[in-house]
Amino acid sequence: MLTVRGVHTFYGNIEALRGVDLDVAAGEIVSLIGANGAGKSTLLMTICGNPRAARGTISFEGEDITHEETYRIVRRGIAQAPEGRRIFPHMTVIENLQLGALVAPEEHFEDDLRRVFELFPRLRERQTQRGGTLSGGEQQMLAIGRALMSRPRLLLLDEPSLGLAPLVVRQIYDVVREINEQQHVTIFLVEQNAFNALRLAHRGYVMVTGRITMTGTGRELLTNREVRAAYLEGGQPTVRVGG
Template identity: 70%
Template sequence: MRAAAETLLSVRGVETYYGKIIALRGVDLEVSRGEIVTMIGANGAGKSTLMMTICGDPKPRNGQILYDGADITAMPTHEIMRLGIAQSPEGRRIFPRMTVMENLQMGASLVDPSYFEDDLKRVSELFPRLKERLHQRGGTLSGGEQQMLAIARALMGRPKLLLLDEPSLGLAPLIVKQIFETIRELNENEGLTVFLVEQNAFHALKLAHRGYVMVNGNITMSGTGAELLKREEVRAAYLEGGRH
């Protein structure tokens, strides 16, 4: 049993619209300090919209988002990031014309420069492939290496909360396993809090302490990762009838 922990992120009744189309329908969730929490759901369920709403773009039309006790609902994105939130977005979105080193420098731009060498060593140990490619342009990396760079760039900001949006998307199974193992290490060894949205339900729920299921902008189920893996509805909808 995990001890009760302080809530780091709280999403309360959040509704987000694109024009007149509602994308999030009264979403409630919490992420406690030191947890890995995942949200699974089909493509188009609203997972990435939730991630972007937490980061301030788009703004929710209704509801409230609290981070570390502060109301961040109406804050601009750059101020939210300064509070200790970093995101590795869907599709990676590295700077392809910049080198790996320059991408990492961009990730470190909001923190004290004196940390840079220590943080560079840390991400190089987490992702040895990046160490070998520091002076290579990001756009020439493989998909898996670009995902590693996106996560490493986020870590250079020394976040208290790491938001990961579809880190396994389009990657080979071996690379997916490596990425998820690195997330586990960061949580277990450094106590990093992680909020992960994923279509790969099996890997995400095995990794997570707790999970939520989103369908059409609504949260329809929640529980521990192990509980959700056992739910017939989850197995049928997201685990191909229980095969993985």
């Protein structure tokens, strides 16, 4: 479904991605883990065309999207719950969801809205509240719900667990699994919280300073000694295994 080949991305002179290869197949949950600054979010943003890849190709459902405008990429069926959630703080929950639905056909709106409210009953309770007055967990729910309103086939999630209490994280991960299993949305997830992300994922990738260093099924990576040392037991990310 999503194919990333040899992608390099620069911020000025800094090479944030140094030749990334990665695949996401339809129906999968794929997690990308790595330390702070490894380039995970950059990869997610590059898939959406902002910033653009300097070299390499990105294709979605067989079509090259490397040089497309961000909003066109989104309209192809890739939705993103971006880093820092980026909900619209002065707009109500329902207005935020409406904005997510701008690119979707209008006749689906009521159904989609009901589905999002079923996934996140909290959003239904708070639908007339302004986005900025929600708690962190509710804001994350809103960001995911808003992304779902565009009826994506691929959902990109950037650190959905950031700054949330463990219980809320579990709740959100349960919903992500539900979205994948019941609504058949493919999910590509970027996380520092390796344990949860790998447990959820069918497959995982490990990124270190702009390169993919390891890949495998979620279970394989979870039990891998180096991954455990670097990401699960509080060690430093020193893993350098050719991937």
